[in-house]
Amino acid sequence: xxxxxxxxxxxxxxxxxxxxxxxxxxxxxxxxxxxxxxxxxxxxxxxxxxxxxxxxxxxxxxxxxxxxxxxxxxxxxxxxxxxxxxxxxxxxxxxxxxxxxxxxxxxxxxxxxxxxxxxxxxxxxxxxxxxxxxxxxxxxxxxxxxxxxxxxxxxxxxxxxxxxxxxxxxxxxxxxxxxxxxxxxxxxxxxxxxxxxxxxxxxxxxxxxxxxxxxxxxxxxxxxxxxxxxxxxxxxxxxxxxxxxxxxxxxxxxxxxxxxxxxxxxxxxxxxxxxxxxxxxxxxxxxxxxxxxxxxxx
Amino acid sequence: xxxxxxxxxxxxxxxxxxxxxxxxxxxxxxxxxxxxxxxxxxxxxxxxxxxxxxxxxxxxxxxxxxxxxxxxxxxxxxxxxxxxxxxxxxxxxxxxxxxxxxxxxxxxxxxxxxxxxxxxxxxxxxxxxxxxxxxxxxxxxxxxxxxxxxxxxxxxxxxxxxxxxxxxxxxxxxxxxxxxxxxxxxxxxxxxxxxxxxxxxxxxxxxxxxxxxxxxxxxxxxxxxxxxxxxxxxxxxxxxxxxxxxxxxxxxxxxxxxxxxxxxxxxxxxxxxxxxxxxxxxxxxxxxxxxxxxxxxxxxxxxxxxxxxxxxxxxxxxxxxxxxxxxxxxxx
Amino acid sequence: xxxxxxxxxxxxxxxxxxxxxxxxxxxxxxxxxxxxxxxxxxxxxxxxxxxxxxxxxxxxxxxxxxxxxxxxxxxxxxxxxxxxxxxxxxxxxxxxxxxxxxxxxxxxxxxxxxxxxxxxxxxxxxxxxxxxxxxxxxxxxxxxxxxxxxxxxxxxxxxxxxxxxxxxxxxxxxxxxxxxxxxxxxxxxxxxxxxxxxxxxxxxxxxxxxxxxxxxxxxxxxxxxxxxxxxxxxxxxxxxxxxxxxxxxxxxxxxxxxxxxxxxxxxxxxxxxxxxxxxxxxxxxxxxxxxxxxxxxxxxxxxxxxxxxxxxxxxxxxxxxxxxxxxxxxxxxxxx
Numbered sequence: 001x002x003x004x005x006x007x008x009x010x011x012x013x014x015x016x017x018x019x020x021x022x023x024x025x026x027x028x029x030x031x032x033x034x035x036x037x038x039x040x041x042x043x044x045x046x047x048x049x050x051x052x053x054x055x056x057x058x059x060x061x062x063x064x065x066x067x068x069x070x071x072x073x074x075x076x077x078x079x080x081x082x083x084x085x086x087x088x089x090x091x092x093x094x095x096x097x098x099x100x101x102x103x104x105x106x107x108x109x110x111x112x113x114x115x116x117x118x119x120x121x122x123x124x125x126x127x128x129x130x131x132x133x134x135x136x137x138x139x140x141x142x143x144x145x146x147x148x149x150x151x152x153x154x155x156x157x158x159x160x161x162x163x164x165x166x167x168x169x170x171x172x173x174x175x176x177x178x179x180x181x182x183x184x185x186x187x188x189x190x191x192x193x194x195x196x197x198x199x200x201x202x203x204x205x206x207x208x209x210x211x212x213x214x215x216x217x218x219x220x221x222x223x224x225x226x227x228x229x230x231x232x233x234x235x236x237x238x239x240x241x242x243x244x245x246x247x248x249x250x251x252x253x254x255x256x257x258x259x260x261x262x263x264x265x266x267x268x269x270x271x272x273x274x275x276x277x278x279x280x281x282x283x284x285x286x287x288x289x290x291x292x293x294x295x296x297x298x
Numbered sequence: 299x300x301x302x303x304x305x306x307x308x309x310x311x312x313x314x315x316x317x318x319x320x321x322x323x324x325x326x327x328x329x330x331x332x333x334x335x336x337x338x339x340x341x342x343x344x345x346x347x348x349x350x351x352x353x354x355x356x357x358x359x360x361x362x363x364x365x366x367x368x369x370x371x372x373x374x375x376x377x378x379x380x381x382x383x384x385x386x387x388x389x390x391x392x393x394x395x396x397x398x399x400x401x402x403x404x405x406x407x408x409x410x411x412x413x414x415x416x417x418x419x420x421x422x423x424x425x426x427x428x429x430x431x432x433x434x435x436x437x438x439x440x441x442x443x444x445x446x447x448x449x450x451x452x453x454x455x456x457x458x459x460x461x462x463x464x465x466x467x468x469x470x471x472x473x474x475x476x477x478x479x480x481x482x483x484x485x486x487x488x489x490x491x492x493x494x495x496x497x498x499x500x501x502x503x504x505x506x507x508x509x510x511x512x513x514x515x516x517x518x519x520x521x522x523x524x525x526x527x528x529x530x531x532x533x534x535x536x537x538x539x540x541x542x543x544x545x546x547x548x549x550x551x552x553x554x555x556x557x558x559x560x561x562x563x564x565x566x567x568x569x570x571x572x573x574x575x576x577x578x579x580x581x582x583x584x585x586x587x588x589x590x591x592x593x594x595x596x597x598x599x600x601x602x603x604x605x606x607x608x609x610x611x612x613x614x615x616x617x618x619x620x621x622x623x624x625x626x627x628x629x630x
Numbered sequence: 631x632x633x634x635x636x637x638x639x640x641x642x643x644x645x646x647x648x649x650x651x652x653x654x655x656x657x658x659x660x661x662x663x664x665x666x667x668x669x670x671x672x673x674x675x676x677x678x679x680x681x682x683x684x685x686x687x688x689x690x691x692x693x694x695x696x697x698x699x700x701x702x703x704x705x706x707x708x709x710x711x712x713x714x715x716x717x718x719x720x721x722x723x724x725x726x727x728x729x730x731x732x733x734x735x736x737x738x739x740x741x742x743x744x745x746x747x748x749x750x751x752x753x754x755x756x757x758x759x760x761x762x763x764x765x766x767x768x769x770x771x772x773x774x775x776x777x778x779x780x781x782x783x784x785x786x787x788x789x790x791x792x793x794x795x796x797x798x799x800x801x802x803x804x805x806x807x808x809x810x811x812x813x814x815x816x817x818x819x820x821x822x823x824x825x826x827x828x829x830x831x832x833x834x835x836x837x838x839x840x841x842x843x844x845x846x847x848x849x850x851x852x853x854x855x856x857x858x859x860x861x862x863x864x865x866x867x868x869x870x871x872x873x874x875x876x877x878x879x880x881x882x883x884x885x886x887x888x889x890x891x892x893x894x895x896x897x898x899x900x901x902x903x904x905x906x907x908x909x910x911x912x913x914x915x916x917x918x919x920x921x922x923x924x925x926x927x928x929x930x931x932x933x934x935x936x937x938x939x940x941x942x943x944x945x946x947x948x949x950x951x952x953x954x955x956x957x958x959x960x961x962x963x964x965x966x
Contacts, residue, residue, distance in 0.1 A: 138648035140872075141920040143879030146897070146913050150653060153901040153909045230773050234883055237775045238898055253775060257887065264783050271776035279771040363844050387850060395847030402845075407838040412861050412935055422846045457936045473846060 036287025039222075042280030046273055049089075050096050059087035061094050061247065070263045080265040082256065092269045095247040099277075102163055102242070103228035107221060109167025114174025115217070119205050121175070122182025132179070136172030144169045144231050145238075152240045162241040166231050170224055177220045181213035219288035226281035233274050249274050312336045312376070313481050313513040314360070319373035321355050321364065321537075329355045329368065331537035331588050335515075337481065342507055342514040344524035344545065346560070347534035353517050356534075357485050359383070360515075361400050362390045378480060396426045399474030399512075403486035405466035409458040416442075416454025419473050426477055441476045442469075445502055464495035468502070475506055482506065483515045488523060500527050522564050525549055530617075533557050536592035542611075543618030553612075553620035555597045591623070599624060638928060642921050647699060649917050653910055654695050702914065708907035712900065717911035720896060725915070727892035728885065731815070732877050734808050738816035739823055739873065747827035748854070754832060763825070770821040774880040778814035778887040785810060811888045815880040819873055826869040830862035837861070864931050864938075871927030875920045 059077075065085035073080040079088035121129035139147070144166065151165030185191060186209070194204050235241035236250030244251060249270035256267035314337040321330040330352040337343045347353045358364045360375055362382070374381045382393060394400070402408040410418055416438055423434045442450040445468040458466055467487060474482055484503060488496040500523060507514050518524055524531055524545065531548050533541040533556065541554040552558045591597070594604040603623050612625035689697070701707065707717035746766075750759045769777070834840075835858055843853050882894030889895075893912050900908035932938045 134644060134648060138645045138652065138917075141645060141875055141917050141924070142649060142913060143875050143882070143916065143920075145879045145882060146916060149882075149897060149901045150909055150913055153904060153906065226771070233773055234775065234879075237773075237883060238886055240898070240901060250775070253779065257779065260779060260782060267776075267779045267783075271772075271779060274773060274776065275768070275771050278773075279768060282767060282771055361845055363841050391847040391849050393847065394845055400842075400845040402838070402842060404838065408842045410839045410843070410857055410861065411937060413857075421843075421848065425847055425849075425852075459937050470842070473842070 032287045032290030034287075035283045035290070039280045039283030039285075039287060042276050042283065045276055045280075046093075046096060050093050053090065053093040057090060059090050061091055062086070070259070073265050079269040080263060082263060082266040083259045088252075088266050088269045091247055091252065092249070092273055095249050095252065095270070096273070098159075098242070098246055099229060099232060099249060102159060102232050103225050105163035106166045106170055106228040106232070107224045109164065110170025110174050110224060111217075111221060113167075114171045115178055117171070118175040118178030119182055119210070122179035123186050123201065123205050123209070125183075129179070132175060136175055139169060139172045142169075144227075145234050148231065148235045149238070149240055152235070157241060157243050159242055159246070162232060162235060165241075166228060166235075169231070170228065173227075174217075174220060174224065177216060178213060181216055182209055185209050185212055215288055219285045222281045222285035222288060226278040226285070229274060229278055229281075311338070313339050313341075313378060314515065315374075315376040316356070316360070317374045317376065319356065319359060319375065320371045321352070321359055321368060322371040324367045324369075328537060328587060330359070333373075333532075333534070333537070333539060335532055335539075337513045337515055339480070339513055340507070340511045341530065342504075342516060342528045344528035344531040345515060345517045345534060346519065346521060346524055346531055348519055350536075351534040352537035353534050354485065355537075357400075357483055357515070357517055360483060361394060361398070391425070395422045395474075395479075396477050397480050398483065399477070399479040399481070400483045401467070401470045401474050401485065401487045403489045405463060405470050405487075405490065406458070408470055409466060411458055413457075414454065415456055415458065415461070415469055418458075419454075419469065419476060422473055422476050437476065438472075441472045445469075445472045445475075445506075446498070447472070463491055464498065467491060467495075467499055471499070471502060471506070475510070475512065478510060479512060481513045481515065483517070485517045486519070488518075488520075496523065497526075503527060520564075521549065521561055533560070536588065538588060538592065538621065539611075540593065540622070541620040543614070543620075547615060547618040551614070551618075553614050553618070553625060554593075554622045555599050555624070556593045557620070559598075591621075635929070638925055642925055645921055646702075646914075646918065647695075649914065650695055650699055650702070653913065654691060654698070698910075707911035707914070710900070710905055710908040710911075712903040712905040712908060717908050720908065721893065721911055721915050724891060724893045724896045727890050728878070728881050728894065731808055731811055731881050731884070731890065731892060732874070734805075734812035735815035735819070735877055735880070736870070736874070738812055739820045739870070739877075742816065742820050743824040743827055747824050747831060748859070750824070750828045751831035751835070752854070763828075766821040766824050769817045770819075772818050773883075774814050774818045775883050775887055777818045778811065778884055781810050781814055808890075811881075811884045811890065814884055814887070815877055819876050819880060823866065823869055823873060827862060827866045830865045831858055834858045834861045860934070864935050867927055867931055867934070871924045874923045878916050878920065 063086070065081070068077070068081050068085040069083055071077050071081040071085070073088075077087050077089065079092060081087055082091070117128075117132050121132040147169045148162065148165045151161055151168075155161045155165075182205070191204060191208070194208060199208075232241070233248065233250035233253070236248035237254050239251070239254060242248050242251070252270040253267055256263065256270070260267050314335070316333055316335040319330055319333045320328065322328050333352065333356055335343065335345070335356075345353045345356065355364070355368070358368075359370055360377075360382075362385075364370070370383050373383070375383050377393065377398065382390070385393075409415075416435075419438045419441065420434050423429055423437060427434070429437070438454065439450045442454065447453055447465060447468050453461070453465070458469075461469065467490075470487070482503070487503070488499050491499060503514060503516070504527060506512055514527075516524065516528055528545050531543065531545050532539050533548070533554065535556050541548060541552065541557045548557060549561060552561055588608055590606055591600070591604040591609050594600040597604065601623070607623075609621045609623050609626075611619040611621050613619050614625065698708075705718055707721070709715065710717050710720055713720060746762050750762045753759050772780070840853060840857060843857055848857070881892065882897060884890075885892040885894035886898060893916065897909065897912045899905075900912065
């Protein structure tokens, strides 16, 4: 730390440029905070609507009302109605818990497995690293959605199938984030000192190195959450994965396509819901990313 | 056409004349305080100083590559009689590479890693001349031979990372001189090289200077190379010249304590076995305006006045001046 | 060079083998008799047995894999259950649609990202830069099928004469016909390319060799075009290679939206009818294309940056790779 500080003074000639860079960095940190806040706000919107919907649920999800087909958004139907006269607002929000749960499940699998493989291959290197990389190369050259489809093709439709299939596809990206973090730190002196002191690899990995990449991991999780929602809704849009009896945003969009010009709102509402949450996660991930950078600046 | 007229018309006595140059940053730090330099046609002038003395900033000001947030506050840079401190980007492009060549210190960084050597040298001709491809090619190969590059035809097709450090430096020199400029600025061209290659590069610069009558501004922190190469030398400290004179005058009879200390820290045959002198401290951070002798804090001979006033230039012998109050006392 | 190509080709085969391995292991995990599942419940015992025979259900896994793999090298991917035709023929029929869609959206991505990245990097930190970045961040959050819906709504209402719903059946030229689907894919995938190019340009602009160029009297525009842009290409091309997989993923969905008879629709049919050989064949085909494209990307990069050809500069290559992957997975915003 001291070294760096002295460096700052050493570069007297470049002090102005350097200062400018620091000024920029501080601006960026403000920007990062802003991004984080925007992300929280974006995520709060669907949550808020969901809470309203818990209390205020004037219409049933499935009851059809042909008299009120293709109603435009208004006071009676906040998001309008679809081709069967069902209220889009209620339907969209009833899809929220399932989507969130599926995303959490996917990321739980991806993160846990990725964490273990990534930590081991980053810390030990060698053949674990080589085969880990080959495997993740292989997985990355299949588009995520394809693996989901393959899984569904073999195991049939179902929520668990989707979670497991996409969870597997999310392993490599987590693995790489964590691996690069461990690679970065394993050469540091404090690790060597710990090794000399006789600390077990397990201890070094989980007690000393893991906390250093915590925020990075959080940032990756926020991103993974967004990507999981995108992947799940893509599958549902194709009519695969989550059984059609369950309301999913992808499924709603698929249905809405048939009457898109009569009732565009029935496509836009679930679409906007996806975009809001995904964008919110992106912003949070970005904010966290800068938090790490700020942390490593000192 | 226009350019030609300009040069003829001005017919200047000096190739480059810097008058009271002052370079500041947006924060108000004075990086170059008051530098005046003059280079006659065919002359090799050395600019010597520690890192932070402002010699690099002076060069950057001349070539027009000052970083963002650093600008010329005062003074003129007359190149062949034309003030180039306030010229447009187009005019700058007409001067750089055409009448003014520059060699940087780190040749490994100074060459575009993804472009073939020949093409990089050729780029100068492509911009500044109307020669045909084959004419340009001949001249590129000819210049490469002139800077003693081996096997030029083959080498022209190579990439910078395939060359040795000395070869890269020669390529830079070839690039700088291919258009027969009036002035060659060499910014510590030998720092990254080993001793034998350094000597060759210095010889090369000398030969170019003599054969083509190109003036050279040689920037260095090393008096031994200056001694070998230069006619006159400017010693710079904290953005101000502290001693000016011919190389002979300055080296044989240094007047400013800073010059003395610089010279004493060079290992020579006479000093064999003795401990080399190490100067205390380092160059001060250039901040506000200079109100006293900037070297006073590190100077072994400093006295009261040095800390109160900025010393003017005192003449020692004709052509040899130094900014030190000790000279004033001697005069009295 | 030849040695390198051979080495990479070998690595490609290993990756391919791994994909087949993964898929077959999954296949192995299916509870019950796969042949029965594949042929649906109404199939009689005879059909099931025939299927079992054909797919070697009772073979041990390594035999199955090696059989499939040797078949694959001979251009044989088995026979589709649903259509009763060789898988390779079905794929051959569908692939032009998907390929042209992918290539089209790939070019759209390049056309959109290069000028915008140049603009953003030149005007770094300005309003324009932020606006470009914010917009692309948003388009990244829009899944391709929703993007398609938005585009359909926009173009229908503004009466541009694009028969978006009719897809391949309309007689207009391919460029017009595929514009909306390709745009839908490109817009939701352009972000990564744009950001990489922008960051790469900004990084190159800090390089010292540009000072030499200024010293040579090279004009600003020429510096940007001949020095900076070219030198920024390596990370950009690498990321384009990675995007290819995403483009195919997007294409599968978009074909469904616009009813284009490509691999995507074939795949959905295959999955819905539990047609395992066809599903596997399509997935392998796409994986092969992705792997080959990335192999080409490596070659192109070596052509652009000669340092990548040398052994001692492997560090540069892997360093770049690590950086890319780190960025890909964690950042989508500003860097430092």
